[in-house]
Every structure is written in C-alpha cells, then in structure tokens.
Amino acid sequence: MLRHFDARAAKSLSPGQHIIISNYPGLRLTATATTRTWVYRYKSPIDSRMRQTALGHWPAMSFPAAIVAWEKLKADREKGIDHALVVKTNRQEKRKVEETKSLIDVENAYTVRVLCDEYLQGHVNQHRAKKGRTEIARMFNTMLGEVSNLPASSITRSIAFNLIQSYATSSPVQAGKLRCELGAAWDYAIDSGRLPETVANWWRLILRGKIRSKGKTIEGVKIGTAKRVLTEMEVAELIEWLPNFTKPLEDVLTLYLWTACRGAEIVSMAGSDIYEKNGQVWWSIPKHKTKNSRHEKATDQRVPLYGRALAIVKRRKLLFGDSYLFPMRDRSSHIQQKYITEQVFYRQPYSKIRPNLNRPRLTVTHWAPHDLRRTARTILAELGCPDSVGESILGHMLPGVVGTYNRHQYDTEKQEWLKRLSDHLEGLVA
Template identity: 55%
Template sequence: MSFDARDIKLLPVGEHLTSPDFPGLRITASAGGRSWIYRYKSPVDGRMRQTKLGKWPAMSVHAAIAAWEQVRLGREGGVDPALIAKAAREDARRQLEQRRLAAEREAYTVAKVCDDYYLGHVRLSRARKGATEVRRMFDSMLGGTAGIPAAELTRAQAFDLIKSYAESAPVQASKLRAELGAAWDYAIDSGRLPETAANWWRLILRGKIQSKGKKISGKNVGTVKRVLSGEEVGTLIRWLPNFTALVEDVLTLYLWTGTRGAEICGMRGAEVTREADGLWWWTIPKARTKNARHANASDLRVPLYGRARNVVFRRRERFGDGFLFPARTKDVRPVEQKTVQVAVYYHQPYSQTTPNVQRSRLPISKRPVCTAFFP
C-alpha cells in the first residue's frame, strides 16, 4: 500500500498505514494528528522499538522516506535510533534543569534567604516582639548584601557586613550574625541552598565582637554593674510616687516579686489565686515565661506579699480577671514594658528628653543592674 495523501487524511484514529517498499515505516493516526514512525528491531538488544520521524503534513511523504532511509542505514550500522533520541532528550532535560537551578540560585538572594527564614521559622516560633526585631534587622541592616546571590556569597562579603556594625553597635552586630547563621542553616536544610554552600556567618569574627557596655549621655560607661544598697532601695521606694500610678505599681511589683517586666505588664487578675495554705499566689503561665520553648518547663509560681499583694488587690478590684495593666488603646491588650522604661528614663538625671521641661529627677542612677528601672 502506498502512502496516498487521501488515505492518510481518512485514516481512523488508532490505525496506521505501511508500505512494503519501505519496511518499518508507517504513519499512525491519533487524536493529536498523523505521525511518521519507524518501527524496527534494535541492533543493540534485539527488542522491537520505534522512533518518531515527524508529523504529517508538515513532513511530506518524500521527506519521511528520506528520514526513514537515514535512520535505517544507522540501524544497519549498529545504532539504535530510539536509544539515541532518548539519550538526546534526557541530555536536553538535564541541561534545562541545570539552567533552571542556576537561574533559581542566582535569583535566591541573601534577602530571600532571610525572608524564608523569617516566614518559615521566626514568625511562627518567636514572640511578636522578638520576631519584629528580627524583621527590622533584616530590613535595615543588610544593605547592598541583600541583593547578592546567596550561593555566591563570599567570606569577605559576610565579614565586611558584620564588621561594618561591630565597631559602632557590637551587640547588634552579634545578633545579626547569629540570625544570618540560622537563616543559612534553614535554607540549606530546606534545599534552597546546596549542601556545599558555606555558612560564613558561623565562621567569621567568632569571639571577636565585644560589647563596649552601656552609653549614658553619649559616653560609654562600660559593662561593670552594681546592685542597689539597702539604703538606696529605701530611697527609691520613697521616690516612686513621683511616677504615674501605673508606673509606680509596675515598679513596686519589680521590687517585691523580682519577675520580668513582660510578665508584670501582661499580668491578669485570673492568674492570682488564694490557695489552701491561705497564701496568695500569682501563677504565670509557661507560655509567658522565658522558658516557654522548653518542653519540661512549668508555670512560674510567685508568692504575693506586702505592697505587691496590695497593688494586685487594688487593680483586681478595678479590672477584674483581665489585664491588670491595660494599655490605653481601642483593642484590649496590656501596656508594653517599653512604656514603663521610657517613663523611668524621662526622670533620669541624664535624660535629654524635652530638656526645657521642669520635672523631678531620680535621686539614684549611675550604671545600676536593673535596666527596667534605669534604662
């Protein structure tokens, strides 16, 4: 049977035409059109195989016969055209995948590593305040490093970024270095960075970034700390009424309970109970403590005595089981610890906030250990 154009056009789907003049050459009909096929026995392993030569009518009968002749001669020479075509396709796919990965790695910049780490880990596992600080560091401190392809980052580039902050802000430099190191680990674990990618952030300036201590009035006062003497504590307690009622109450709880500012500011009336021993206890849920991430940690139990108990009773009478130190906002939430710190700083002898405003100044300061009282 010859390959007549009319017969090819009328060929039903699933059928094929052959010709005794061209052994192995056939045209098949499918839902996608008509295709020229060469069917043969492999000279490599003797298995029946076929290879596509082209589509009709784009490939005419004469062109199909010429293509058939070429692959047939190759088969007679020991070449399996189907295996050759398969190898070519696999090589093309491999090259395409390599180009895709190269483009992806080039586009996967330092900034995108940080974004993935923040969205996939920090935002989900850190408290809001801590997560916000990490986001702020990534947004404001990466500079030109943000646009560098992460897989191509050099040790020198990582060093230059951290070193640029180490002199003026060593604490921030250390924090940035640690968060970038964790971000790199996250990217390597997720497969977005190759396992061979060096985590330079873990290696540079190890143990070489030293804090210069606190600054007061633009001068470094060092890292030496002190505690207040009994007489100074008495002076401070007598001075507390110079603050607003909220700040005075928060500072009183600092002194009488020794708990953290975030725990005090987030205190709820429902957390305070009188127990069988007749004593009043404040139970701080584990989720609000610094040990929240440790599986074996428990709630923090704080006994309430003296002025601390009086403060809590007075505020429970006013605010019930809700926040005892509510913020003045439309949404219901506790006052932020920073609000208390700012209020204390405002009364420090060295505070330059609105210097022309007359106000009482704290009689005790100078590098105390309690930064909540003396920001």
C-alpha cells in the same frame, strides 16, 4: 524485501510492518497507523550496537530523496560517525543546558529576602513571642540592604562578612543578633530543601566569638558591660524616691524589688492571675507569659506576695478586677516594658530628652529597671537563700541534669525567702 521501491506495497503496509530495500542495506520504510517513515538501520561504528535514525516521512520524502539521505549517513558511518548517537548526545546536552538554566532561574528567584520571609512565616511566627517576631522582622527589613535582592545561593563568605562587619563596629549587639538569625534562616532553608545541602551557611562560620558589646556610654563616659547592682543604701534611697514617679511606674518598680520577676511579666499581670490559698496570696504567671514559654518542660510560675507587693496587687485588683492591672489608657492591652525603661531614663540626671521640661531627677543614677531584679537576687543570696531557690524565684529553669530530674517547684521555700526579702527591704527603708 524488495529490490526496488513499490509505491503500492508502501501504501498497503499495516501498522508495525516495514519494507526493506535490498539494494540499499539498512534502508527501510516502516509503518504506523498514520505515517510511513524512511529509517536507516545500522551497526554503530563506535560500540557495535544496532541503532536506527529517521530520515523523513513518505511520500513527503520521495524514494530518491531517501536514497540521498541514506548515502550521506552511510558515508558518515564509514568515517566512524554514529549519527543516532550524535543526535542523542546533542539532545541530552540540550536538556542539561535547559535544566541548568531553569535551576539558575529558580535560584535567582529565591533571593535572600524570599528566604528570610519564609523563615519568618514558617518558623519565627510559629515559635517566637510577639516582641521577638517584631524585632526579627525589623532587622530583616532595615539591615539587609542590597544583600536582600541577591540570590540566596550566591551568598559568599565575603558578602556575609561585609554585611555583619558593617554593623559590628557601631552596633555590635545588633550585628550579633542579625548574624544569629540569618544563620537560623539558612538552616531552615537547607532543612526544607529550598537551598541545596551543598550551600555553605556562612553566617554560622564568620566572626564567631569576635562580636562583643562595648557597653553603654553615658555623658561621654564608657560605662562598659558591667552589670549594675544597687547597694543597700542606694536601694533604701530609691525606695524613698519612687513616689516621684507616676503611680503605675512606682508600683512596677516596687514589684521588681519585692518579687524579682521580669518586667514583661509584671506589666502583663492580670487580676485573674491572683488567687489565695490557705491564707497565702499567690500570683500565678501563666507559662505563655514567661520567657520559658517555648520550653516543653516549663510550667506556670507561682509567686507568693508579701509586704508592698501584696498591697499593690490588692489595690490594683480592686481598681481593675480580673483585667490587666497595668492597663493602657484605652484598656486595649497593658503598658509595655519598654515604656518603664524609657520613663526611668527620662528621669536620670544625665537624660537630655526634652531638657527644658522640669521634672524630678533621680538621686540614685546609672541603673535600669532590670537592674532591680538583679539587685533583688543579689540580696537574696546575701541573706543566705540557696541557689536553687533563688533561681526558681527568678523563674529560671535549672540547667542540665538538675533541671531534668529535679522537678520540685520550691513553693514553700519561695514563701520563706520572699517574706525575708520583703522584711529586709522594709528594714532598709526604716
């Protein structure tokens, strides 16, 4: 401890040592390997803890200048001001402001568009079929509008409601799908930690149960949402009319009736999917081609072929071998289910597509290809087919505990009831 400052003593300090100036309580000069620093050490007037604050480096700050700084801080302490605590608090507040700003910048950069893209890449592209992936990407690209550029964390209930409601009146089905996919995208972002758990998923909460399809309108007449099932008389008339289609179309529509399978499964049929066992020809639909492909417990679907369905498959297998039996012209892939639907609509008497071009017009009207699948299932029920067998023929997974415990494939029963269906359809035509 020195009563007066000694420059030679200051220069001779080793790292970690310090000089206390007795005439100025709390003032000391501390040494490190490279610096000498004036420090004011004191007891806090706020919490009585010992604190210290740096005044400046010697010799840049002379002894008299250090005394001036010490006197100011000592006066502040006597007024109840803890200078070191003030500096610490200011530093913490500054850091908090910077962190908040940084967080805001990150949130602003994480827009709805970025969130949707991550959902597409991380989930949709991994678990959905190509058709589903394409449709969801199209919705995000065309339906988000200005909402696309908003920070995802800033979406309010009002913003979510206005976006979905803008489509609900004119396109309720599309509005419902958009709401569902955005809800799933928000769940994905929250699960991955890209959105805080405190962010509300408004897409799940708005308009629940309030978006309903009004059904089709044909020639100004509302058809509604009723599911079309052709009568037996209409089925007979339609079968007689089918040769007016091109051969691929006629064959696909015939297979709808004779197998009750989905259109996407029919058009993707390949010759390699056909095999014979114990005199029975089977069409084995690989799991990845079915609508159940995403379900772990789903299996390949086996369809026994009879009557016209068997004749069609044998004829087309002779033409195309193990490749797609309904190929596109360049053989790169198979024709699409959408093409079948479009061609059926094109031949409806109320179709206004290319009205000046003459073509055969359907005599059985107001139906779509999928209605033939529903018609075949209805005929099976009318013939007495048990529900479990009928649902298995459709390729539906049995629901609830029945599906969990009953893993029977119903191959024998399928043979019986699809043979009956074939005979019944031929009987209608006869």
